[in-house]
Amino acid sequence: MTAIKVCDVVIIGAGIVGAACAAECVREGLSVAIVEAGIVGGGATAAGMGHLVVMDDSEAQFALTRYSQQLWDEVSAELPREVEHDACGTIWIAADDEEMAEAERKARFYSERGVAVEILDAHALREAEPNLREGLVGGLRVPGDSVIYPPCAAQFFVDQARTQGAELFLGTAVEAIDADSVRLRNGTSISAGVIVNSAGSWSPSLTPGLEVRKRKGHLVITDRYPRFLRHQLVELGYLKSAHSLTADSVAFNIQPRKTGQLLIGSSRQFEVDDAHVDPSILRRMLERAVEYLPGLRKLSSLRTWTGFRAATPDKLPLIGPHGEHPRLYLATGHEGLGITTSLGTAKLLLAQIMNREPVIPIAPYLPARVQESLHA
Amino acid sequence: MADALVIGAGPAGLAAAYRAAQAGLRVTVVDDNPAAGGQIWRGELQKPSSREAQGWFEKIRSVDIKLINGARVFQQTAPGTLLAETPEGVCELSYRNLVLATGACERFLPFPGWTLPNVMGAGGLQALVKTGLPIEGKRVVVAGSGPLLLAVAAYLRGRGAEVLLIAEQASQLRLAKFGFGLVGKMSQAFSLKRQLRGVRYLSGCWVTAAHGTDKLEGVTLFRSGKRWQVSCDYLACGFHLVPNVELAELLSCVVENGCVQVDQYQQTSVENVYSAGEATGIGGLELSLVEGEIAGLAAAGKHDDARSLFPVREQQRKFAKLLNNTFALRDELRQLPEPETIVCRCEDVTFGRLREHSSWRAAKLQTRCGMGPCQGRVCGGAVEFLFGWRAESVRPPILPVRVESLIRSAE
């Protein structure tokens, strides 16, 4: 088998996670090859909302999103214009008293951990977002959250990596991960000391047994309506949707892009393999959205599409050594938080490759945790 | 439920509708314009400009046809049912047979200054004048390629415009092969002789740049190594035509080389879905009419009658082939855009940025070229010519529609 390249690290998948990992590796002085079957940022990176958000489902999720958000803040000045970084903030919306209680709990959780938050009552909510319907109870504003256009961010990290010597193999599919190399479909191979599977929803096809399942989402984008929305809006019922492991669900989630276009989501479906837009899911999702923003009805929508998130059983990504394969590392399973946590993932991965103390505790994201629970 | 649903009320659509209705079918014709006629007979329903148009409008009025105007088809909700958006809401259209007579659009190629106001398509300016734009006394340069330029120049002149010249990129040699030795011969072929007398028709000539600050003030022309400037109020510039195939693609009809593929009875690869007219390949009015008739007859099961029209269609197809060869676009047009020239007008993506990418998919994702409201209809013809990139498959909605229309589409 001809090895067309020998390097320190080969990264499979040039989505935002793989791209961020590649950039981090070259920063460390490692030689890198990036192998991508399609185009840069063409998977979930292309399909999803580029919401840089701090989340509190668990301590581990909070730690990773918070760490990552700080890294994004550090790099935001360098990001090219096409990445459209916009520090618009998030407002979590409470439609009833139960959700308002949740907003208050969230507020305490975040402020105890140093994240700036602001509780909004009904009046303040309408002031912050005049297009929201009457009758909502209030919300939680998180000003530190922001939005980006992910494909250009992935390209930026790939470009950074290449400037420092990384080699990019585009349109190059991986046939298999061997003991010390990655075998490409064209018959050649890339030999490396470390192999990183950051292939998102394709990662199980390369690493059999990986507990990563596809979770389909739908999105709609509108024409430009520059003053319609100021913040990313998410309903607090979103958590109920993200928690379900089986049922199809929709939740209100909408993002104002720097262009003035509105990106409308979200939906979650397991066990659906085809990428077709499902009109009934789309309808449920849009009906939910117009419940919160009645003015959305008359707006012009330009496109609808779907994407597949890579989901794990405990909703935390897999970052670290595979365990059984001596050279294989995983950086996948980020579900709906891949854009945010791409930067934290890259740092944690490098810390493990270089055998250094990671900045945040690594245990919750280790692939071994899943294998252990399987064998338990 | 229509026995025959016809999308497009231009010549092909009207011909198909007439034949199907004449055969006793329940026919509905749907068009996105306020009145029937398509592009070539725009606004002529009450005032036909030719005997041909008059004849066909009379035929249409003589049969029982349901005509729905101002309706934009955007989705298929189930096999046999399309959904259209109207100013009031949405309109469900069920059918046993479907005829796609969706016509064609001009091909726009970018060059410096082409985004200035008052730079329009050739058919574009004609459409605007037909729908009320006063053009009397205005100086117009007509440019690009194709027989449409002549029709447009003649029409504008008839409405009082000062047509300064017609710049046709095709070479004299190609035009001569088509029997277009002189302007006289060509306009004879198109019965425009009288209307175009005195208008300079320059072959092997094209616009290299449009100039102006907030709107067009003049153009630079190129011919045989010479460049010169002409002051003008409007530039009517289009490079021949590109079939409108999005609806056919949405319905999974086979489309090759940008044309809907049909068999001898004008049936597409999808059963009970027919297509006729420019959507199946650019061929002009006469071909559109006979294809429409064949499609309508075939949809009504009148295959013998349909076959009787095959010889006329064959003859017109020969003309169409010659037509498309004559007006093939020359390589020099690929050199027109500069790095800062905008190619995607919806997202203001420049030629320089697009050039950095090796595939349409990568270019779209990184620059958002083709992701704006026109959904690639304007830049698509350009990137195909400039880079060889073909648009991917379509997804609904095939036109921008209101959010509430998307909601209704799941009912």
Place this chain on the structure above:
Amino acid sequence: MPETVTVVVNGISVTMPAGSMVSAAILKTGITAFRRSATGEPRGPLCGMGRCFECRVTIDGEAHCRSCQTVCRDGMDVRTDG
């Protein structure tokens, strides 16, 4: 059937033959910039048939209407974004 119709473009009354499109009415006032592009360029109609979306203006409060496919009606309020 009245022969003319009057619309209001950016506060200015324009009388057009019945059946005219809003795009023609706008151009008749001398306005050439219907809207601004993503990077702020002035833009006007290109294709005249509802496919280029360059002719979009706000009609009776609804944004992004294709003026070249909208028939003038008496009293219509048209706002350009140029």
